[in-house]
Amino acid sequence: MTDYDYEDLGLVAGLEIHQQLDTETKLFCQCPTTIREPAASDRSFTRYLHPTKSELGEIDAAALEESMVDREFEYLAYDTTCLVEEDDEPPHRVDREAMEVALEIAQLMDMTVVDQTHVMRKIVVDGSNTSGFQRTMLVANDGEIDTSEGAVGIEDMMLEEESAQRVEETDAGVRFSLDRLGIPLVEIGTKPDIRSPEQAREAAERIGMLLRSTGQVKRGLGTIRQDVNVSIADGARVEIKGVQSLDDIDDIVRNEVGRQVELLAIAEELAERGGAVGDPVDVSDVFADTDSGVIGGALSAGGTAMAVRLAGFDGLVGREIQPDRRLGTELADHAKRHGAGGIFHTDELPAYGVTEAEVEDLRAAVGAEPQDAVALVADDPETADLAIEAVVERAEDALAGVPEETRDANEDGTTRYLRPLPGAARMYPETDVPPVDPDPSEVETPELLTEKVERYQSEFGLDAGLADQVAYGRRMPLFERAVEMGVDPTLAAGTVESTVTELRRDDVPVENLTDDHFVGLFALLADGDLAKEGVPDLLTALAENPGLSADEAAEQEDLGSAGEDAVREAVSEVVERNADQVEQEGMGAFSALMGECMGALRGKADGDVVSDVLREEIQKRA
Numbered sequence: 001m002t003d004y005d006y007e008d009l010g011l012v013a014g015l016e017i018h019q020q021l022d023t024e025t026k027l028f029c030q031c032p033t034t035i036r037e038p039a040a041s042d043r044s045f046t047r048y049l050h051p052t053k054s055e056l057g058e059i060d061a062a063a064l065e066e067s068m069v070d071r072e073f074e075y076l077a078y079d080t081t082c083l084v085e086e087d088d089e090p091p092h093r094v095d096r097e098a099m100e101v102a103l104e105i106a107q108l109m110d111m112t113v114v115d116q117t118h119v120m121r122k123i124v125v126d127g128s129n130t131s132g133f134q135r136t137m138l139v140a141n142d143g144e145i146d147t148s149e150g151a152v153g154i155e156d157m158m159l160e161e162e163s164a165q166r167v168e169e170t171d172a173g174v175r176f177s178l179d180r181l182g183i184p185l186v187e188i189g190t191k192p193d194i195r196s197p198e199q200a201r202e203a204a205e206r207i208g209m210l211l212r213s214t215g216q217v218k219r220g221l222g223t224i225r226q227d228v229n230v231s232i233a234d235g236a237r238v239e240i241k242g243v244q245s246l247d248d249i250d251d252i253v254r255n256e257v258g259r260q261v262e263l264l265a266i267a268e269e270l271a272e273r274g275g276a277v278g279d280p281v282d283v284s285d286v287f288a289d290t291d292s293g294v295i296g297g298a299l300s301a302g303g304t305a306m307a308v309r310l311a312g313f314d315g316l317v318g319r320e321i322q323p324d325r326r327l328g329t330e331l332a333d334h335a336k337r338h339g340a341g342g343i344f345h346t347d348e349l350p351a352y353g354v355t356e357a358e359v360e361d362l363r364a365a366v367g368a369e370p371q372d373a374v375a376l377v378a379d380d381p382e383t384a385d386l387a388i389e390a391v392v393e394r395a396e397d398a399l400a401g402v403p404e405e406t407r408d409a410n411e412d413g414t415t416r417y418l419r420p421l422p423g424a425a426r427m428y429p430e431t432d433v434p435p436v437d438p439d440p441s442e443v444e445t446p447e448l449l450t451e452k453v454e455r456y457q458s459e460f461g462l463d464a465g466l467a468d469q470v471a472y473g474r475r476m477p478l479f480e481r482a483v484e485m486g487v488d489p490t491l492a493a494g495t496v497e498s499t500v501t502e503l504r505r506d507d508v509p510v511e512n513l514t515d516d517h518f519v520g521l522f523a524l525l526a527d528g529d530l531a532k533e534g535v536p537d538l539l540t541a542l543a544e545n546p547g548l549s550a551d552e553a554a555e556q557e558d559l560g561s562a563g564e565d566a567v568r569e570a571v572s573e574v575v576e577r578n579a580d581q582v583e584q585e586g587m588g589a590f591s592a593l594m595g596e597c598m599g600a601l602r603g604k605a606d607g608d609v610v611s612d613v614l615r616e617e618i619q620k621r622a
Helices: 061-067 096-108 197-213 246-273 293-300 327-336 356-366 381-400 449-460 464-472 476-485 489-505 515-526 532-544 550-556 564-577 579-601 607-621
Strands: 012-020 043-047 072-077 119-123 133-145 152-161 165-169 173-177 184-190 224-231 238-243 304-311 320-322 373-379 405-409 415-419 427-429
Touching: 012 197, 096 133, 096 152, 096 184, 096 197, 133 184, 133 197, 184 197, 197 224, 197 246, 197 449, 224 246, 238 246, 238 415, 246 320, 246 381, 246 405, 246 415, 293 304, 293 373, 304 356, 304 381, 327 373, 327 381, 327 415, 356 373, 373 381, 449 464, 449 489, 464 476, 464 489, 476 489, 476 515, 489 515, 489 532, 515 532, 515 550, 532 550, 564 579, 564 607, 579 607
Parallel strands: 072 173, 238 405
Antiparallel strands: 012 184, 012 224, 043 072, 119 133, 119 427, 133 152, 152 184, 165 173, 224 238, 304 373, 405 415
16 A cells, blocks of 8 residues: 655545434434344335425535436335334424433533524435435534544534435335434534544544443444545545444545545646547447447347547556556446446456457547547446446546545445535425524533543452453443442453353354343342352353343253352362372362362352362361
8 A cells, every 4th residue: 555645645634423322212203213123124115205406496416416316215114113204294302312412422522512403404315314304403513632643623513313224225226224214313523634544543533432431322333434524635525425444444544545646647647648538429330249248238128338439548547546446447436326337448348248349440439549548338228328428527527637526435445436525505494393402511521431441440450451341342331330239340340341252252142132131140149149150151041041031040040159058068079079089189189179169069159169168178188
């Protein structure tokens, strides 16, 4: 990977962090915020969406392009789905719990809370909202966080409803699940203060830590998403959507910087060559007898082959601008937005069944010279026309350099074209929800996770590693509750972290364990009805039989805590069975007999107690 001088390139970056809140109900209705399996859906309905004009009579460019793709949207509904989620009833008042969590987050980032929040509608016609818009409101602005490379300003924080979950692409369009739609979500936008990929990642990590410090944000894949805005001095602002992992942010920024550097170099080369983009030409006759399966299949189905001359583009369409992605890939991404499977271009031909002779005839058909490239789309007539026009528009952008746009993050740290950058024309007031007067004095500033780590070490005696695991782990509230119940802190911490991890590695279905399971287990420990050695067995039983309570599982597995008499009886039996070994080895037999004693007691007794009794019994016979 190329090592760039980001200061010299004039890198400017900002973040938008989207975090789901862990509230009881959704933002504008009383439906639960639980994610369901699509198979649990008991009905569905379909919608077609189209863009509307703003109050000023404008239509947002991103919404307009999205509406040009003719798609049906199917929504999976559940027994908990209400009329608000279906957009058949006006939204209710803003959820009070969600607003309180948002105010806590604002305090952690030293933000100024607005005097009054007004709900706005943000046009979204990709199907992810049944209404065709997302409801959002400004809660606070003008905050700041610290990084090792300097402070990063927080521009604003919005409280908004989460979109529907995309389940799959269908022949008719897209299928969504309504379980996620309406979950409260905060969107935190930084100022463009970030100057390196490393600072971008550090800022995201800091914001993530502050969010988790509230103890009221959802955890797991898809519950937090990072959008990254990147530009360099001679490039353009590009918004990269849907970065799922913090580990990917620095790579995303590096790759986008590299893409813009390469696009600027291509534009410079095209300027020297006198680059230009021609008009689309129907070249179906060139491929009348082709052996290319893609082109031949399209033509035999009544389709057309459309091509365009890219003057001066020879060798540049195939030029890599991101790892394993080329300018030709960019052209293809735009064509795919209109239903085409992709494009062919002369930097990669002859190939895919296209012969050298067909390439020569193709060049002749569009009047291409040696320094020119040709791009080709074969599909049904309407798709081919729309796709080749999209290729023309993107090729014309290449003459200027870097286009402003919204891109989608790929798993490998690269990005692909998604849509134009949205503008202000997609926002207008929501008239069905009254304003809210937020009062920051009603909420307390939560303890930071970094402060918890320090407190767990000083107050509870946890080592640094375990304290960090517990504080940042999703079961941190359970740990604190266990300590309040009187459970040894190290045992409680090890139970929610180390023991669960070990059981998962042994293929125990720990995902079935609930908070109630842990609370019940800790109650048994606190009351002396369960030895610490029985914790793994009890958790295993609960994971494999999630319908049982901790008391029921302990009884089923016979995991009650053994009294001193029972321990002494079991140890004496073990020593008696191994009398010869004890006589010969004395205390040297301790280790082997200790394991046998613990096995005989099956986790019913504390190891320290068993150890003391065993030493006594061996000394009696030594």
